[in-house]
Amino acid sequence: MRTFKATLKILLAQRLMILIYVVWLCLMMFGLSWSLISDLSKMDNSTTFDSARPEVAVVNRDAHGAGLDEPMRAFLERDCDLVDVGTTDEQLQTAAASNYADLIVIIPDGYTDRLADAIGRDARMPQLDVVVSFTGAYGSLARLQVDEFLRLTRTAALAAAHDASVSAAALADAADRVVDTLADASDAYPRIAVADDPGAAGDRHEAARTAYVQTVKMGVYPLLAAMLVCTALTMNAFAGANVRRRLYASPQRTGTMVIQEFAGCALFGIVVSLLYWGISLALPALAGLPIDGIPLPTILYSGVSLALYALVSVASGFMISMLSVNAVAINAIANVYGLLVMFTSGMAFPIDMMPKVMITIGKLLPGWWFCQSIDAVDGVDGRVDLGGWLSCNGLVLLFGVAFICLGLAFSKGRRSHPVLAAPGTTQLAEV
Structure with missing residues (x-):
């Protein structure tokens, strides 16, 4: 021992x-x-779904237009985070180079008038100036929402027009009605429900x-x-x-x-x-x-x-x-x-x-x-x-x-x- x-x-x-x-x-x-x-x-065993929110900047250069920028921002803010990147060329170039936003939408000068004229003549709609992020697909998805806003605005403007012509003011009113209608519709932005995972x-x-x-x-x-x-x-x-x-x-x-x-x-x-x-x-x-x-x-x-x-x-x-x-x-x-x-x-x-x-x-x-x-x-x-x-x-x-x-x-x-x-x-x- x-x-x-x-x-x-x-x-x-x-x-x-x-x-x-x-x-x-x-x-x-x-x-x-x-x-x-x-x-x-x-x-991840969560039972909730949080969709990704792209960051979008809306720059209005249509000084004489009826104002499509505010309705567009109101339409996008449900699913996107709005950011400010400035308005000058230098600020926009810096934002694009640094990938500050997933999507930059620029409303060029005279765009509202050209859009109203194209809707009245049933011509091809003019294009916005957009800069899409090169690092992901969120910017491209946000651009689809911008196109959807313009399509709904066009439909609302044609429905309210008494003749073939559509004015810029009528176009702005149609954009506001689109935002108000979607805000009042409870099923306009349906939430994704995730069932409980039994396993x-x-x-x-x-x-x-x-x-x-x-x-x-x-x-x-x-x-x-x-x-x-x-x-x-x-x-x-x-x-x-x-x-x-x-x-x-x-x-x-x-x-x-x-x-x-x-x-x-x-x-x-x-x-x-x-x-x-x-x-x-x-x-x-x-x-x-x-x-x-x-x-x-x-x-x-x-x-x-x-x-x-x-x-x-x-x-x-x-x-x-x-x-x-x-x-x-x-x-x-x-x-x-x-x-x-x-x-x-x-x-x-x-x-x-x-x-x-x-x-x-x-x-x-x-x-x-x-x-x-x-x-x-x-x-x-x-x-x-x-x-x-x-x-x-x-x-x-x-x-x-x-x-x-x-x-x-x-x-x-x-x-x-x-x-x-x-x-x-x-x-x-x-x-």
Whole structure:
């Protein structure tokens, strides 16, 4: 029991490695997951429709006309936002170049008289000067409304005319009547009704489930790297020549001490995996997604998968520690091995996009089967494949057993050829 307590003290003394590999790596993965969760939480499930309102400017240069600009503005303001761009050529050029308005309508000088004369003679109607925005279609849609205003004005003017001629004043009166008539007609501007989406709540639940499953699968890299480094460095503390001489001289069996060392690291790994599991469950809730959308079996079985994967990661660290490599080599092995597992596990890339060689390599590593165990209980359509989950986790545990066996083999070889000679010079004890 003393070895177990000593292991925990040595492990917790590795503050820098815990900060880098446990805290920082997990936070990095949580940050990546949060971007996905934020996009899922912004899914539009509203039951109202707000149409886009183009920005329109009406410039009147018909100084002697009867005034079509005010009725036109009143007609357009129901569906458009009216803006002021000025009246000079410089101001209009600036507005057009800066794309300040979606549509600029310029009523040229004498336009009202020419329009009245064309209506009276049943000739082609004169055109307004318009500038349509080059960045979208809103300006073109607003131009259709301008053409509709002119068409309704022409119809109203002809209906009120007693003879074939139409004066400019009569045309202005017809434009005012068009605006007044549409204002009094309740069905002139019908509102678009959006029916309630019966699947809106289900979409939110599905988003919560997807966010949780993806976050749990992202633990394939930080858990492996963190547990490998922390375990290897901790158990290396018992591998120094001075420490080993004392341990070999003690009445306690070496195997018992190794088991206690492994148990201390395993306890730390389970605690970290449970913390990761809890944060993975909390992130969708923080984003406003309903936690009840995640099936309870998915939550429980994925938590067990995380704990088992953490134990296998501890076993890999145990194996590395038995090689008696230094801290630099341990960090290098952890990063190279962890990245290899992450990129071949199916978490970083969709499996359909992965080449066959990556899939083959992934199946030879524990990360692939960890992700497969999560997919087996991901709860899609309420499906939980318990058999698939058990088989995948069984393979993950087999990797852990293989790592432990290799570590024990390395340890036996080291004990068979001990280096118990005292150093040539006195060495200061490391605290």
